[in-house]
Amino acid sequence: MTSATGARTASAIHDELGHPVVDADGHWHEPVAVFCDFLRDEAGAAAVDAFRAFNQRRHRWYEFSRPERLSQRYHRQGWWAEPTNTLDRATAMLPKLLHERLPELGIDFAIVYPTLGLVVQRLPDDDLRPAAVRALNRMTAELFAPFSDRMTPAAAIPVQTPGEAVDELRFAAGELGFKVVMLSGAVTRSVDRDGSPRQYLDTLGLDSPYDYEPLWSACVEMGVAFTDHGGSVDWPSRQSPTNYVFNHVGHFAEAQHTTSKAILLGGVTRRHPDLRFAFLEGGVGWARQLLLDLEGHWEKRNLAALLANLRPTNVDRAALGALYDTYASGPAAGRFDEIWATSPSSINAFTPVDEQAGRERDDMDDFAPGAFESAEEMVEELRRAFWFGCEADDPMTALAFGHDFGPHLDAMFASDIGHFDVIEMAGVLPEAWELVEGGKLDPAEFGRFTFDNVVRLHGGMNPDFFKGTVVEQTAADLLTD
Numbered sequence: 001m002t003s004a005t006g007a008r009t010a011s012a013i014h015d016e017l018g019h020p021v022v023d024a025d026g027h028w029h030e031p032v033a034v035f036c037d038f039l040r041d042e043a044g045a046a047a048v049d050a051f052r053a054f055n056q057r058r059h060r061w062y063e064f065s066r067p068e069r070l071s072q073r074y075h076r077q078g079w080w081a082e083p084t085n086t087l088d089r090a091t092a093m094l095p096k097l098l099h100e101r102l103p104e105l106g107i108d109f110a111i112v113y114p115t116l117g118l119v120v121q122r123l124p125d126d127d128l129r130p131a132a133v134r135a136l137n138r139m140t141a142e143l144f145a146p147f148s149d150r151m152t153p154a155a156a157i158p159v160q161t162p163g164e165a166v167d168e169l170r171f172a173a174g175e176l177g178f179k180v181v182m183l184s185g186a187v188t189r190s191v192d193r194d195g196s197p198r199q200y201l202d203t204l205g206l207d208s209p210y211d212y213e214p215l216w217s218a219c220v221e222m223g224v225a226f227t228d229h230g231g232s233v234d235w236p237s238r239q240s241p242t243n244y245v246f247n248h249v250g251h252f253a254e255a256q257h258t259t260s261k262a263i264l265l266g267g268v269t270r271r272h273p274d275l276r277f278a279f280l281e282g283g284v285g286w287a288r289q290l291l292l293d294l295e296g297h298w299e300k301r302n303l304a305a306l307l308a309n310l311r312p313t314n315v316d317r318a319a320l321g322a323l324y325d326t327y328a329s330g331p332a333a334g335r336f337d338e339i340w341a342t343s344p345s346s347i348n349a350f351t352p353v354d355e356q357a358g359r360e361r362d363d364m365d366d367f368a369p370g371a372f373e374s375a376e377e378m379v380e381e382l383r384r385a386f387w388f389g390c391e392a393d394d395p396m397t398a399l400a401f402g403h404d405f406g407p408h409l410d411a412m413f414a415s416d417i418g419h420f421d422v423i424e425m426a427g428v429l430p431e432a433w434e435l436v437e438g439g440k441l442d443p444a445e446f447g448r449f450t451f452d453n454v455v456r457l458h459g460g461m462n463p464d465f466f467k468g469t470v471v472e473q474t475a476a477d478l479l480t481d
Contacts, residue, residue, distance in 0.1 A: 007427075007430055008430060008433075009106075009426065009430070010104065010105050010107075010426050010427070010428070010429040010430055011103060011105075011106050013106055013433050014106035014107075014429065017443075017446075017447070017450075018447075019447050019450075019451050019474065020108035020109065020451055021106055021107050021109075021413065021429065021450045021451060022107070022109045022110070022111070022413070022451055022454045022455060022471060023107045023109070023110040023111060023413060023414065023417075024111055024278070024280070024389050024412035024413060024414045024453075024454040024457075025111060025280045025281065025412075025414035025415065025416060026110050026111065026112050026113065026415045026416065026417040026418060027092065027113050027114070027416065027418035027419050028092050028093070028095065028098065028113075028115065028418055029082065029089075029092045029418055030114060030116040030117070030136065030140070031093065034139060035116060035135060035136060035139055036051070036052075038135035038138055038139040039131065039132055041135070042131050042132075042134055042135040043128075043131035043132075047128055050125065050128050051120075051128060051132060054123060058077070059077070060074065061074045061075075061076065061077060061241075066241075069241040069242070070241050070242075072241075073239055073241060074241055075233075075234070075238065075240060075241060075247055076241055076242055076243055076244045076247060077247075078244050078248065078420070079244070080420070081419060082419065082420060083418075083419075083420060083422060083423055085423065085425075088417070088422075088425045092417065092418035095112075095143050095144050095146075095147055095151065096146070096147065098110070098112070098147075098151065099147040099150050099151055102150050105415075105417075105425055105426055105428065105429065106428075106430075107415070108150070108471050109151070109152075109466070109469055109470060109471045110150065110151045110152075110415075111151075111152055111153075111154060111180055111454070111458075112144070112151055112153045112154065113153075113180075113182055113229060113280070114136065114140065114153075114154060114156050115418060115419070116136060117133075117136055117140075117154075117156030117182060118156075118229070120132040120133055120136055121133055121156040121157065121158045121159075121182070121184070122158070122184070123158075126160070129158055129164075130158065130167075133156050133157070133158050133168055134168065134171070136156055137155045137156060137168070137171075137172050137176060137178070138176065140153045141153070141155075141172075141176040141177065141178065148468060148469070149468060149470055150469065150470055152178075152179050152180060152469075153178070153180070154178070154180040154227065155168070155169075155172035155173070155180070155181050155182065156168075156181075156182050157169050157172065157182060157183045159183050159184055159204065159212075159215070160187055161210055162210050162211060162212045162213075162214050162215045163214075165212075165215045165218075166214050166215055166218045169181055169215070169224070170222065173222040173223070173224055174222060178224075179223075179224065179458065179462060179465050180224065180225075180227060180458065181219075181224045181225075181226075181227065182227055182229045183226060183227065183228055183229070183230070184228060184229065184230025184255075184259075185226075185230050185255070185256070185258075185259025185260070185262070185263065185279075186202065186203050186232075186255060186258060186259050186262075187201070187204070188200075188201060188202075188235075189201075189202050189209070199236070201258065203259050203261075203262035203263075203266075204259065204262060204263075205259070205262035205263040205264075205265075205266035205268045206261075206263075206265055206369075207262075207266075213271070216268055216271070216272045216275055217272065219272075219275055220272055220274050220461075223461050223462035223465075224461060224462065225275070225277065225278055225387075225461045226275060226276070226278070227277075227280060228255075228256060228259060228260075228277065228278065228279050228280065229280045229281065230252075230255050230256070230259065231251045231252050231255050231281075232251045232252075232254045233247055233248060235251075235254070235255075237254070238251055252279075252281040252282035252283075253282040253285070253286040254286075255282070256279035256282040256286065256287075257282075257286045257287075259279075260277070260279060260287070260290065260382075260386060264370060264381065264382055264385075265366065265367070265369060265370060266369050266370075267370045267371065269370070269384075269385040270369075270370050270381070273385075274461075275385070275461075276385060276386075276387065276457055276460055276461055277385055277386050277387070278387040278412070279387070279388055279389065280389035280414060281389055281391065281414060281416060282388070283388065283389075283390050283391070283396050284388040284390055284397060284399055284400045284411045285394075285399055287382075287386065287409055288396075288399045288400070288405055288406070288409065290382075291382055291383075291409075292405060292406065294375070294378055294379065294382070295378075295379060298367065298372075298374075298375035298378060299375065301366060302365070302367055302375075303364060303367075303368075306364060306365075311357065311360070312345075312353045312356040312357045313353065313354070315344070317353075320336075320340075320344065321336045321337075321340070324339070340352075343356070379406060379407065380407070383407050383408070383409060383410075386409070386410070387410045387411075387412055387453060387454075387457045388400065388409060388411050388412065389412050389414035390411045390412065390413065391414055391415070391416050392413070392415060392416075392422075392429070392431040393421070393431050395435070395440065397411050397440075397441070397449065398435060398440035401445045401448075401449075410448075410453040410456070410457070411449055411453065412453045412457065413432055413449050413450040413454070415428045415429075416428075429450075432449075432450070433446070435449075451474075451478075452478060455471075455475045455478050455479065456478070456479070459475055459478075459479045460479070463479065
């Protein structure tokens with residue numbers, strides 16, 4: 001069976017797989033007018049007006065001249081971030097139509113994430129944000145309720161404070177019945193330093209001004225994985241006033257590289273071994289690089305290595321002085337005592353060696369919060385606790401299964417239907433199948449990619465996750481194997 005262009009269709013590929021396909025991350029487009037009704041019911045007409053005003057401010061880029069954009073650093077946003085294929089557009093807007101079309105797309109069961117939710121869970125207004133998130137989650141739960149055999153939506157969860165996050169998580173998972181929650185692993189905050197505001201990233205798991213332990217515990221209690229869908233498009237490294245591609249490329253990977261380090265090095269996975277984390281839309285290439293970098297940093301910067309190789313007082317002053325006097329020339333000759341007194345370090349200039357050595361502290365061990373005793377133990381913790389959403393057109397997915405760079409990583413098929421990455425929904429599974437046709441994955445690895453890994457992520461947190469769905473028995477067999 002082929003399409004009009006000669007390519008095999010998604011349904012034909014699906015029928016030959018021998019296993020179901022679960023989409024770990026598609027998107028729908030919420031009806032804004034309906035959302036405003038729910039927001040009005042939640043917080044009144046003033047909240048709707050405030051939400052409308054916020055969205056209008058977001059697009060002020062178009063009001064300015066190029067010099068004004070450059071001088072004010074209004075960063076370029078996407079002119080249009082949603083496909084215009086009419087059928088696919090309707091499919092992304094209407095849960096009933098998506099439910100009907102899933103077999104055509106070669107997908108048995110879909111986890112559907114918000115689009116508007118990416119905006120509302122980051123609203124800066126501390127009063128508007130929780131109301132908007134609550135309204136969105138109420139609307140989503142109601143509109144998706146009839147289609148739970150093939151789809152489950154994700155609730156938006158704001159993380160600006162742990163209290164706000166826990167409140168909405170308990171409401172969404174406990175009262176509305178959500179089985180998936182969408183969070184961000186970082187919050188942009190500001191602090192006053194020497195009389196001037198300074199922005200920084202609070203990565204929740206490490207050095208946060210708040211205690212996020214209640215959030216990690218609530219996820220475990222409610223049986224939901226921490227699925228991080230945060231990006232970095234508003235970070236300082238992505239503020240081009242003229243080029244959206246510059247701002248967009250790699251932004252999920254950059255954010256998730258940052259937040260995953262905080263979760264791992266902050267010891268979150270060790271304190272909450274039953275909690276699973278998923279990082280969506282960023283692929284797995286960054287994670288493979290992170291794994292290798294952490295191994296390398298352990299070798300050079302675990303506490304024993306620091307003291308053995310980098311302690312300032314390890315330097316033999318007499319031997320260094322003899323070498324200096326022998327080889328120094330020109331204006332550097334004969335000045336060793338002066339140089340030693342100011343510091344032989346170019347990085348820590350004007351700090352004498354004894355003073356540098358005196359900075360040794362009990363908190364020098366960067367790996368202590370995770371209680372890691374070896375690089376292998378740290379790598380295994382990353383591999384055990386983290387899952388990675390990979391889009392169909394990402395060739396780097398193969399790195400998750402290759403053994404040349406270390407142990408396998410749990411990559412998941414994440415369609416991203418509904419967003420500009422997917423020009424045609426029916427082409428997503430065939431595009432992913434190219435990994436097999438090109439010899440990058442074998443069929444068994446493709447099975448883990450499109451079914452096993454996402455089932456273990458969510459089913460491992462909630463054994464009833466797939467109960468009542470079209471993949472219930474196959475998922476149960478996998479989880480009890």
